[in-house]
Amino acid sequence: MNEFQRKGEVLGFPLRVSAPARLKRCLRWFRPRTSREPHVLDVTLTEDPRAASPRGERAIQGVGFVLDLSARRLYLAPPASALACTKTLLLALGILAEHYGPERVAARGSNGLAPLPLHASSVKTPRGALVFCGHSTFGKTTISTKLLARLPLLGEDLVYALVGPFGARSKAKAFIAAPGRKLVPLRGLFWLRKSPECALRPLPSSAAAAGMIHPIFGMQRPENARHRLAMLRRLLEAAPCRELYFRKERASLCRLLKQHGLL
Amino acid sequence: MAFCFTQVPGIAWDEFDGEAVLVDAVSGKVCHLNASASFIWKACRHGAETESIVRDLARTGHDRAQVRADVRSFMSELEARGMLSKDVKPQAPRKAGDAPHRGHAYVTPRITSEEVLGRPPRPASPNSVTELPP
Numbered sequence: 001m002n003e004f005q006r007k008g009e010v011l012g013f014p015l016r017v018s019a020p021a022r023l024k025r026c027l028r029w030f031r032p033r034t035s036r037e038p039h040v041l042d043v044t045l046t047e048d049p050r051a052a053s054p055r056g057e058r059a060i061q062g063v064g065f066v067l068d069l070s071a072r073r074l075y076l077a078p079p080a081s082a083l084a085c086t087k088t089l090l091l092a093l094g095i096l097a098e099h100y101g102p103e104r105v106a107a108r109g110s111n112g113l114a115p116l117p118l119h120a121s122s123v124k125t126p127r128g129a130l131v132f133c134g135h136s137t138f139g140k141t142t143i144s145t146k147l148l149a150r151l152p153l154l155g156e157d158l159v160y161a162l163v164g165p166f167g168a169r170s171k172a173k174a175f176i177a178a179p180g181r182k183l184v185p186l187r188g189l190f191w192l193r194k195s196p197e198c199a200l201r202p203l204p205s206s207a208a209a210a211g212m213i214h215p216i217f218g219m220q221r222p223e224n225a226r227h228r229l230a231m232l233r234r235l236l237e238a239a240p241c242r243e244l245y246f247r248k249e250r251a252s253l254c255r256l257l258k259q260h261g262l263l
Numbered sequence: 264m265a266f267c268f269t270q271v272p273g274i275a276w277d278e279f280d281g282e283a284v285l286v287d288a289v290s291g292k293v294c295h296l297n298a299s300a301s302f303i304w305k306a307c308r309h310g311a312e313t314e315s316i317v318r319d320l321a322r323t324g325h326d327r328a329q330v331r332a333d334v335r336s337f338m339s340e341l342e343a344r345g346m347l348s349k350d351v352k353p354q355a356p357r358k359a360g361d362a363p364h365r366g367h368a369y370v371t372p373r374i375t376s377e378e379v380l381g382r383p384p385r386p387a388s389p390n391s392v393t394e395l396p397p
Contacts, residue, residue, distance in 0.1 A: 050395075059395040066395065095392070206282035207376065210295040213286055214380055216392065225275035225286035233277055 007033045010089050011162070011181055012110030014038065019045035029082035029181075035109050041093060042073040049075035060095060067092050069099055083179050090115045090160040090177055091216070098215050098224045102231050103166040112165025113173065116231040117216050121145075122154035122176050125263055128187025129176035131159055132244070133212055138192040139246070147250045154178050161186065163234040172237035186239045188262050195245035198256040208241035209233070268338055268347045269310040276304070281367060282375070287346065291380040294346075300337060300372035307347055313338060323369045330369065337372040 005018045008030045016039040017030055023045045046052040053059060053066040053075040060067040064077040065088050074092045079085030094117040097105040102114035120133040121144035130148075132140050141156055160177040175183035191203050191211055209232045215224045246253050257263040270276075275286040283301035285294040296304055299320060306316050317334050321327040341347040 053395075060392050061395050062392040067392075091392070204282060205279035206284050206295055209277070209279050210284045210293050210376060210378065213284065213293050220288050220291075222273050222275040222286070222288040225288055226277070229275060229277035229284065229286070233279065236279065 006030065007039065009033050009035075009109055010086055011177065011183065012113075013040055013089070013093055013105070013107050013115075014109055015041050015043055015089070017043040017045060023047075023078055026078040029079065029085045033109075035107075037108055040072070040105050040107055041089070041096065042071070043089070044073060044075050045078060046075050047077065049077050062088070062091065064088060065092065067095060069096070072096060082181070086177065086181055087160065091117060091158075094160065095216055097231065098227050099221075101223075101227045102164065102234075106164050106166040110162065110164075111173070112168055112170075113162040113175065114164055114166055114231060115177075116161045116163050116228075116235060118159045118161055118212060119157070119214055120159045120212075121156050122159040123148050123151040124154050124176075124178060124184050125151055125187065127262065129154055129178075129184040130188045130190065130257075130262060131161070131176065131186065132190050132192055133208075133241070134192035135211075139194060139248075140192065142248060143192065143246065143253070147246075147248065147253050152178075154184065161235060163231050163238065166230075166234070172234045174235050174238035186235075189235070189239045189241045190244035191241055193243055193245045194247070196247055197245060198247065198252045199245040200256065200260055201243045201245070203241045203243045205233075205236040205240065208236055265312050265314070266349050266351060267310045267312055268307045268342070268349055270304070270307050271346055271348055274346050278305070285346065286380070287344075290345075292344075293378045293380060294374045295376045297370055297373055297375050298367045299333075299370050300374065302367070303334060303337060303372055304341075307338075310350070320369055323367075325369045333371050340374075 003018060003020055007016050014033055014037045049066040053068055058069040066075045093105055094115040097114045106112045106114040120131050121140040122129050122131045123144050132143050134140055144153055154176050162175045174186040176186055178184045191208060212232055213228060215228050254263060273289055276283050281298050283296045283304050303316055313334055317331045321330045338347060342349055
């Protein structure tokens, strides 16, 4: 038999993977599935995703993958690492959640959470993940890779939050995807502001949502923006956003974060 | 002649702590409304006359003439931006799910901030995605 299929999950999202037998060794990242839930995404492992994918109604191309939106099928090049593969899968699931709605992606295995890609940087502290949002040049990279360089980096330009639950009237939860297919609880969410003084100030959820709305794909579709707003609402319910005024000095920033019990 | 204002269907929006965030997918603009502006926007979900909105907002004790002028000015602005449409049809009856006036402190309705949607990850980033031609 030249091809095989396997059912499994990544971060609780049920997937079905098919691949030529010669690429079987590339499936180290894939774990057997324990639940009987229907899969949310079909993954086809292929050496050339562009050539393998049929031209459906809408197809999205990224580095090492093509996502056929209408068929909910991901054509994926053999991943270089389990981490790279998890990030690509979360990006694809995030695009699906924006396109079809989070409740169509949220699974029982993922506790009803749906992936929300954020234009942000994030570090892991012993108390949870800190996420720094802001437009380009606001200091996301500076704060996560220089000022807080001693803390493990979870994402530098794109951070994958898992938010929800959807389809249930439960308390909102938010986690950040970390290497090793782990989820770190969200501890703090910040909108960055450069300032001579370090300070934390509350930011209205509406202002935070307006800043974080940028969909990853398909800005011209109102439904995408609507679905993203629904996910942002859950994110901001789980962790209210604050404005973080900071200057490029490690000691004052760490002092401020410690004062507020964030470090 | 009474005019009825209705939200244009292509506008995505949601409410966060009583303040609405509007996304115009066509122009790529994101508008953040203050509390009174959000009330007006929600009232226009199924169509509303200016006078009924003025009546609701003026319940907080504000000068009715001033509220009327503010509401008209704000609705004209949203109409000019292509977010509200004006029709000569009767106001739709209030439906379940339409927010009643909760008596927030009246402020001059306005757009608090406006931004243009940008490209989330840097174009050279491995995370950037593009649509393939069919």
